[in-house]
Amino acid sequence: MTPARGDHEARRAEVSAAVWRVLTARGFAGLTLRAVAGELGATTGLLTHYFPSKRALLRYALDLLDEAHAARDRPHAEAAGPDAEGLTALRAALLDVLPLTPESTAGSRIWVSSWDAALTDPELAGDHAARYQRSRERIAAFARDAQQRGELRTDRGAEDLAAAAQGFVLGLVVQALFAPEQFPPQRQRALLDDYLTDLAAPVENAAVAAPGLDVAQGLTRSTAPLRRRTTS
Amino acid sequence: MTPARGDHEARRAEVSAAVWRVLTARGFAGLTLRAVAGELGATTGLLTHYFPSKRALLRYALDLLDEAHAARDRPHAEAAGPDAEGLTALRAALLDVLPLTPESTAGSRIWVSSWDAALTDPELAGDHAARYQRSRERIAAFARDAQQRGELRTDRGAEDLAAAAQGFVLGLVVQALFAPEQFPPQRQRALLDDYLTDLAAPVENAAVAAPGLDVAQGLTRSTAPLRRRTTS
DNA sequence: GATCGTACATAACAAGCGTTCGGTATGTAC
DNA sequence: GTACATACCGAACGCTTGTTATGTACGATC
Structure with missing residues (x-):
């Protein structure tokens, strides 16, 4: 029944933003909990408090980024x-x-x-x-x-x-x-x-295109060479 | 003056192939020297014998893959x-x-x-x-x-x-x-x-397109208009 | 046959990793 | 004021990592 003191979800979003920053600067190889914590000016204890594992942290950060892109950016x-x-x-x-x-x-x-x-x-x-x-x-x-x-x-x-x-x-x-x-x-x-x-x-033009230049047929012949204007 | 017993370059290629296999199966996060060595049935000692560092190993493997694709595949x-x-x-x-x-x-x-x-x-x-x-x-x-x-x-x-x-x-x-x-x-x-x-x-058709359907103008209205067939 | 590189295996190393955990400070509930 | 979550810090854990060092088997050279 104890209400959350701060806004839990907002904090998770801040953490995610730090994940984005680390990812942008150092890529996935440089994405460590300590790097994220450092970016936040916090310790790994904070991260483990809000996320059960690194994978969960990453997944949430990516989800949020996708959501942000879909909704705002x-x-x-x-x-x-x-x-x-x-x-x-x-x-x-x-x-x-x-x-x-x-x-x-x-x-x-x-x-x-x-x-x-x-x-x-x-x-x-x-x-x-x-x-x-x-x-x-x-x-x-x-x-x-x-x-x-x-x-x-x-x-x-x-x-x-x-x-x-x-x-x-x-x-x-x-x-x-x-x-x-x-x-x-x-x-x-x-x-x-x-x-x-x-x-x-519009489509009609394609059909109207000069017959000699009709590549569509040859193109869809997949593997066989697309021969144009074969004489025999 | 001692000639190489085995083919040095061939061995490096074998190592690279092992790198490819590990990369395919486990991605970059799973690319460790021990994994590559295991894939080869060897130890990390072999790897360090042929490559000065992991980065050099990776770079060579990627170079070789690119080369193979350009030449053969x-x-x-x-x-x-x-x-x-x-x-x-x-x-x-x-x-x-x-x-x-x-x-x-x-x-x-x-x-x-x-x-x-x-x-x-x-x-x-x-x-x-x-x-x-x-x-x-x-x-x-x-x-x-x-x-x-x-x-x-x-x-x-x-x-x-x-x-x-x-x-x-x-x-x-x-x-x-x-x-x-x-x-x-x-x-x-x-x-x-x-x-x-x-x-x-062919190009001519684009110009022939029905004037009412000329979307190009509307398409670029956001930033820099690529106006075609401007009257003035 | 002694010498000497090559070609590895083996083992150890310090560093860094994700995760766990005890502790503390701070707010709310009763 | 006591009880109890929440919100973290700080340190430690065990493990894995890339790298280094040591040792050895072996073919070639002279």
């Missing part, structure tokens, strides 16, 4: 307005994944770094899989909406469009993290816009 | 023939990045896992940056070639096409690793082929 989505739909919302959602600011870069770094631990730990892997699945569904919803509005090509399923688009931005994140000077925000945006422009092109 | 590039050029070569190069077989999945896993360590360690980061840069240049060369053959749209720079394409496959790799059942080889190939199909579409 979406500058583009906010700029687009809360009731943005279709292609505008799709683009905003994708832009909010890219490391365009120091803050989002730090966030991206944490996620990329977490992939190693997640691929080893089944529970973390499940968390991640669920996260990216949810993200894909969110993007797919925007894509579906954009299709209905005639903004997006309809010759492809929204799920495929979402998977492809998410792959595109994820890969861009990785490249940008390793070569920031080659992938400044402006270029990242330009690459994404180019990508979206292609998805927005 | 390119089934699609080989299937396309050594003198394949243009879009065919481009597609093969991208396919060889995807985790389509157990072997390439293991390789992809190692690379994704290595990103954490690489983002922390400046030297490893440099290695990675150089690797992806080289890969982009390779892809860009194919893209340039494909453009000259009229197989690829020419309204975009080959470097941008390469960066975008590499991002696309890298992101696909990540998603496939976390949700293998959702991204079977067949779907990965299909997504890539869809992507390439768009890049192959």
